[in-house]
Amino acid sequence: MMRLPEFSYLAPVSVGDAVKLMADHGPAAMFVAGGTDLYPNMKRRQFEPSVLIGLRGIRDMSGVRGSSKTGLTIGAGTSLTAVSSHPDVTGHYAGLATAAGLVSSPQLRNMGTLGGNVCVDTRCNYYNQSYEWRKAVNFCMKKDGDICLVAPGSSRCWAVSSSDTAPMLWSLGAQVKLAGPEGERRIPISALYQDDGIQYLSKQPGEVVTDIVLPPSEGWRSAYLKLRRRGSFDFPVLGVAVALRMDGDIVLEGAITLGAVASQPRPAPEAAALLVGQRLTPELIDAAAAAAFKPGKPLDNTDLTHPYRKKMIRVFVARALREIAGP
């Protein structure tokens, strides 16, 4: 049986306590919420923290507050099941409900949290393997090794951002609230990420994501499409998240963000810019899909081949736009 390494477990009941505990224990400690990402990684010895700071007991960190009119604040500890079925989310941020509802399996969504999915570790099929497997290929730079096995000449890690909700939140213009030893801050979700497979989050190690804040939904429509082999369990090997603010059938502004094609969500601003002030005609959709195709550069480190995943960007962007345009 795969088992966890030893650790001690601390259960703060407030964000302040959690941050303080983290400051006290330093790099040996990690936060854990649902555990659905961290525990498998720990069982594979990708992480071996000696202290876990559990966030489950912090009541303030879960639940949905506010309204679609003023903007919605979703506690980072809210389960993916709750996010995907919350009426304000399904009614006004449909793409987010879809994305949260497509993460892994029903059981995992009952345990996994929105904050956890936003911060989910980057993935690579040279990395998400047991200690023994990784040893057999001499390890990679993300853990225990020196080189990137996907791109051996590269000085950086190319592990793939595999969150379903992150690209959608990015397109929706969400912000995240962070709490740390220096206090709280609020940043656009786009600023949470950086394009590096190891340091994929820009947050300080002592900081914890406490809330995800969605802007008012007025006029916005959103859609999320996910490419994967099976309808359950699988991480995205391509995610396409589109959010458009519409006036009737005219696009006022919008964003297209690709998931699982880089170490962070990858926006396609040129494609989105083509849509502004336009009706979503089949020709425009094709043009935008062609433009979105460019920024995605998947590598050969997930399921399905990377040329295929690249090819699917165009198809999925067009389909997501068509979904928003309606029949």
Place this chain on the structure above:
Amino acid sequence: MKTQLTLTVNGEARDVVAAVHKTLLEVLREDLGLTGTKHGCELGECGTCTVLVDGEPVLSCLALPVELVGREIKTVEGMADGRRLHPLQQAFAELGAAQCGYCTPGILLTAEALLEDNPTPSRDEVRVALAGNLCRCTGYTKILDAVELAALRMKGARA
């Protein structure tokens, strides 16, 4: 580091002294002798170890007992009411929904949570609810049949 906990398992308070890093799966099987909960990967990738926590299906391989104090944990051993099997157990037995039987406990519990939420699911709704439980024997057909039969009987019993 060991810790002492009181877990509520199948309606009974159970005292456990176990290492903090032991998962619920390990504690159920190795400390409480409840081997009805099976395991197929221990990484959350197959659904075999599913149990209910406060009625919700969760993966016991990724749950820590220390986080579950005060919650109602239900395993397959807790499904029957004394000698009376749960209608799902009855239907699974009658319709051949358990072949090797290894994935069966997890599927039964997932289905129980479904029928609690949605007593008259469509076949596709059953499919969606069970999409996190792999079975290699049955092709799922008899499992879907059995959930539908149990739902019908439970509806009949309520009427």
Place this chain on the structure above:
Amino acid sequence: MSAGKFSVIGQSLPKIDAWAKVTGETRFADDLVLPRMAYAKLLRSPHAHALIKRIDTAQARALPGVYAVITGHDLPRVKFGILPVSQDEEALCVDKVRMVGDAVAAVAAVDEETAERAARLIDVEYEPLKPLMSIQESLANPEVRIHEYGDGPNIHKAVALQFGDVEAAFSGAHLVREDVFFFEGNTHLPMEQHAAVAHWGPDGKLTLWSSTQTPHYVHRLLGKILDVPQAHVRVVAAPVGGGFGGKLDPFAHEIAACKLSQLTGRPVKIALTREEVFYVHRGRHPVLMWIKTGFTRDGAITGMHFRSWLDGGAYGSYGVASTFYTGALQTVTYKIPVYKFEGARVFTNKPPCGPKRGHGTPQPRFAMECQIDKAAEQLGLDPADMRRRNLAEPFTKTANHLTVSTIGLGECIDRVVEASGWREKRGKLPPGRGMGIACSSYLTGAGTAIYWNDMPHSGVVVRADRSGLVAILCGATDIGQGSDSVLAYLVAEVLGIQPMDVRVHPADTDLTPVDLGSYSSRVTLMAGNAAIQATTRLRDRIFEAAARKLEVTPERLAARDRRVFVADEPEKGMTFAEAVTLGESMHGVLAFPGSYAPPKRAGKYKGGGVGPSPCYSYSACVVEVTVDAETGEVKPTEIWIAHDIGRSLNPLLVEGQVEGSIYMGLGEVLMEEQVFRKGVHKAPSMLEYKSPTTLETPEIHTILVETDDPEGPFGAKEAGQGPLLPVIPAVTNAVHDAVGVRIDETPISPEKILKALELGRQGKSPRVGPDKLPLFTFPEPRAVESAFGQPAENITERPFGK
């Protein structure tokens, strides 16, 4: 169905172990706990191919909580393997490792965590050798030898057989097609990871509880390699949490657990991780195939030449049988007057392949059924009609000397064609939707044992006593297919009682007569026939005693509804328990054996032992799919299958086997693949080895066709493997019908479909598949006269058959 004639047979009854399985009571191997038990862990090689220079276990031994550490030097230096011709495995490698995952040392400790920690402290120095990761690499590097034995450098086995003049058959044909196909390897992925508990007692006697499909072969092996008389070894098969052929070899972990138990004086449990199960493997061989077939203008096959190259992995396992199986059953499904087969199995530095559900036959079935589809298109024939035109004749011999009894394939084809709306729908569905058909046949039990002997293949003891108890003792192993239940149904039917009145005690080499194991779809027929023989003997004694009491002749008695009575005066009789008491009074202990050995019909040529079976099942399958031409994604929307089961002993169980087979076939054709990169398995996990979920599995419509075979118990044939075979080509053929592409290699992934569509748009052949064959010279074929069309001989008419 014949519900009136029988009281148990033909009824959709629950399995006798269903209640234990739905309550969590079934104790699988990893659920067993013994007092003072230690936990073991294997250290496995991180190299695909390397010499072992040194193993230092000192640090591991020094770790608190460690009871024992062993290497191959602690075991007798005897190599083993499931087949007598391929004794090439060591439980713990001594000089050389041949794959990532080969075991080199084992630890027993106070708990599993300590054992794992200790295993990581073992220091092994390796000298890496060039890993050979494909057939091409192994053939191209003859100077690098994975094994020192075989039919050539890195050639495990090369065979060539010819039954009649195929060249003449081709020159007389209207159409001759040559096609090349590749079938990717895949694995069983049982939900239960293998586990075993060994207890070597202070009396020197060894007991092993294991999740094995074949306790008998494990029993034989332990005696051979552990310096213990086989008579002092007891192997008990725990209920198996899914087998599919993956628990059919004796394994390193079983042997290591036994040795560690001997050394520590404790029971020792070992449970594999999911990743280790991928290394244990013995799954579907990757097979490259070339097939040349002649057809008449109206689609009749004139002759066939078939070549297969099997990527065997690092060890022999069942590979010699697998090799022959890729060539054996083509002739059983359709009429093939002359036939030539050449096959070679190549060693590579990967986990060994072996028997997975359908052993060696899904690959050629894929090739042949796709080729027939292409030929039908060329000849302007309906693919279903063309298959019907080629039906083999019942009660004849095939070109390669296999004796075929009943054949229900014609009815199977008719039934699926009708049920699926084939005539109305095929070719008329909107773009992106299509239908495909394929057929198959499969063994009902291998006609020869794995090792040469004249003993029974199955033995059963049926015992009854004054309590009315009936107990069945049989060495067969229930792997979820319901074989324990089938024995209970058969015995209950013969004795006129109910299955719940019978207890089945399976698979314990101390208590149960030998049964060769749960493989080759053999248990229902072989153990079933043995059970019927034993039960008939028991019933005769009971009837003799009851007849005396009732003052009639025994011939006038019948047993039904838990009574023994005069058949034409039913009110004159007694309860079954009373009759048993009379029997015990008259005869003493009532315990009777039954034995079964299949008819000896193997062709008189080398390799003739692979393929014979008492009888063959048949299946026809129609699949409807939608293909997304933009993404290449294939979605099977509905499946119809008709299966010639001989007689359905329990329709519920048969349907379950058929549905499970369909499911496994769908996984193989659409997404499952066991592939390697940098010498290691690319994705040894439940997440990345893609097994279909409820969402990928369509509605399955199962039609059972009964042909009442004279060889089977009550006429029954197999159901557990045959129905997998046609699914794979039926899906592929449906994809062609939907979007016009031919994907000649599995799995038919979305990227392959897009690639073929793209080729079509460029005006090229819209096909994706292999086009190169290995440079390899097969041995001179052994020329054997074709036995095609000769009348069947040596058919056994069994009691209760009709």
